[in-house]
Amino acid sequence: MKCPDCGHENLAGEEACEACHTPLASLSIPNASRGKDQRRILEGTVEDLHSHDALMLDPDRSVADAVRLMRGNKMGCVLVASHGDLCGIFTERDLLSQVAGLEKPEKTRLAEVMRANPQCLKEDDAVALAFHAMAVNGHRHVPIRRRDGTLGVISSRDLLDYLCR
């Protein structure tokens, strides 16, 4: 059994590499040969996904304001924040599912159509958490609270770029 770190040839079934003491137990599990990608998912951090600066709007602003802001910045979502506290997210998906065909996008408040209290990740959270939010919970955009306190956002395309890099 070859150690993935130092290449030392160990006896089959060894728990740790004889030469460098890297744990080898996971190598005995079928499919664990995906080591490098596994590490990228578990140990890579959200910071590596390079979040974009989020577009921010107050919950009392209109859907039409959000649309203009998203168009102007070529972004698929805005974060809704009241006095700096994140309280919702509004995305293209919400635009399609709730707004398209509405008579009065100028008069509809974001608070009425946003998804309230979205899960927010931190820059030092594992990539796996972002992957989970997108693959299992089905969100295309995830807000990120950066270390400097500002809000960013990552999209499923950023994750795909990271996974295929």
Place this chain on the structure above:
Amino acid sequence: MSIKTVALKEKLGNLDLHPAPVIVEESTPYKKVIDRMRVDAIGCAVVCRDGKVTGIFTERDVLNKTAVENIPARTPIGKLMTSPPLTTTLNASLGQAIELMRSRGVRNLPLVDSENRPVGLLTVGRMIRYLADHFPAEVVNLPPVPDQVSSEAEGA
């Protein structure tokens, strides 16, 4: 085996892709297209003329062209769609499709047969789920809330 190796090898024809993308004709009214996308909870409709793909209408088109414009419900979707759309075939590999979508910045890629008839739809979301299937332990078996810790021992 790296994600790239898996992805590059897998032919799109072998994947369980979105089986029935929303397929409409150019003459289909805008409102009807929106309703079908809503019912199917999908961000994209493939637009055809006589059964052959001529365009695509996505959430991005809603954002950029129709969201605040008061588009009459009966407007034919052919007037609002993006045309011609980027497409690929079932013979392409997943790796090629990913590269195509990344380089051209599209999230939805209709799949067509040799006569340009729609046979499937590849989306970024679908690809993320496909890749997650390769790493179920790392991605799926996570607590829904990060840093979740039980306040008492299990069974206590």
